[in-house]
Amino acid sequence: MRTTEVLFEPGRQDIVVTRTFAAPPDVVFAAMTDPELIPRWWGSRRFETTVEVMDVRRGGLWRFVTRQRSGAGTPYTFWGVYHDVVPGSLIVSTLQFEMGGPGHLQLVTDSFEATGDGGTLYTNVSLFQSVEDRDGWIPTDMESGIRDSLDLLDGVIGVTR
Amino acid sequence: MRTTEVLFEPGRQDIVVTRTFAAPPDVVFAAMTDPELIPRWWGSRRFETTVEVMDVRRGGLWRFVTRQRSGAGTPYTFWGVYHDVVPGSLIVSTLQFEMGGPGHLQLVTDSFEATGDGGTLYTNVSLFQSVEDRDGWIPTDMESGIRDSLDLLDGVIGVTR
Numbered sequence: 001m002r003t004t005e006v007l008f009e010p011g012r013q014d015i016v017v018t019r020t021f022a023a024p025p026d027v028v029f030a031a032m033t034d035p036e037l038i039p040r041w042w043g044s045r046r047f048e049t050t051v052e053v054m055d056v057r058r059g060g061l062w063r064f065v066t067r068q069r070s071g072a073g074t075p076y077t078f079w080g081v082y083h084d085v086v087p088g089s090l091i092v093s094t095l096q097f098e099m100g101g102p103g104h105l106q107l108v109t110d111s112f113e114a115t116g117d118g119g120t121l122y123t124n125v126s127l128f129q130s131v132e133d134r135d136g137w138i139p140t141d142m143e144s145g146i147r148d149s150l151d152l153l154d155g156v157i158g159v160t161r
Numbered sequence: 162m163r164t165t166e167v168l169f170e171p172g173r174q175d176i177v178v179t180r181t182f183a184a185p186p187d188v189v190f191a192a193m194t195d196p197e198l199i200p201r202w203w204g205s206r207r208f209e210t211t212v213e214v215m216d217v218r219r220g221g222l223w224r225f226v227t228r229q230r231s232g233a234g235t236p237y238t239f240w241g242v243y244h245d246v247v248p249g250s251l252i253v254s255t256l257q258f259e260m261g262g263p264g265h266l267q268l269v270t271d272s273f274e275a276t277g278d279g280g281t282l283y284t285n286v287s288l289f290q291s292v293e294d295r296d297g298w299i300p301t302d303m304e305s306g307i308r309d310s311l312d313l314l315d316g317v318i319g320v321t322r
């Protein structure tokens with residue numbers, strides 16, 4: 001059973017998520033960067049995600065709209081920019097919740113490392129503008145959302161490889 | 162005499178720069194975001210800066226090329242994206258050295274606060290991807306470059322207000 005680790009270290013301003021997948025880095029990277037597949041895993045089962053733009057290259061924009069599947073279906077928009085894209089290995093990008101006030105920007109580093117058994121160790125570091133900004137996310141259901149999203153991605157990878 | 166404070170706290174992953182200007186926030190903000198004025202202060206006296214693009218609005222790109230005035234004149238390109246732009250008050254953007262390897266991305270928060278005497282307290286927080294990444298900048302002449310650039314900006318503001 002592959003599990004997702006979500007690490008919040010006290011006093012730090014980042015959240016570190018790790019997860020192993022049974023497919024090699026190029027396959028995991030390809031699945032995560034495919035706009036067609038995003039609605040199948042990004043945002044967890046609770047949200048329906050639409051990709052407005054996803055231009056995975058240096059300087060390219062991404063912009064996703066999510067709606068809660070139950071309830072009012074208010075749209076929540078997230079967007080950012082790709083700063084580094086190294087196929088099969090690394091993505092450095094930004095993530096911002098568009099309707100929030102200014103700030104609350106995250107700098108996200110996704111890395112993909114081959115494991116000895118042909119799998120991938122995926123690490124996601126989300127760096128927040130301050131410790132307070134990060135700590136504001138901890139009481140939310142972000143952690144269960146991450147676990148659920150990566151479980152969904154695991155299923156998507158199982159199908160596509 | 163207005164001075165620039167540059168603060169590197171041990172173990173943190175940011176650099177905090179503060180400086181007061183004798184002009185109000187809207188004037189300082191307007192000077193800093195004017196592409197025509199960038200070559201007169203950005204990058205310090207040691208470098209000649211050319212603005213390739215500077216689209217100061219959410220999602221807009223900026224890209225500057227600098228060349229050392231003495232020596233070989235090798236071009237160094239810096240670029241990033243504006244995430245928040247609140248006129249007279251706040252800019253949140255990214256900054257990356259284009260020719261470096263991946264990573265080394267900075268998340269930059271510029272804030273402009275009115276002081277009681279009609280001036281501005283300018284604060285610049287540069288957040289790095291790690292403490293190590295930040296610490297790599299400390300032995301460089303970055304600090305003197307910041308002081309020199311903000312002194313030049315002070316002169317530019319003195320002329321334009």
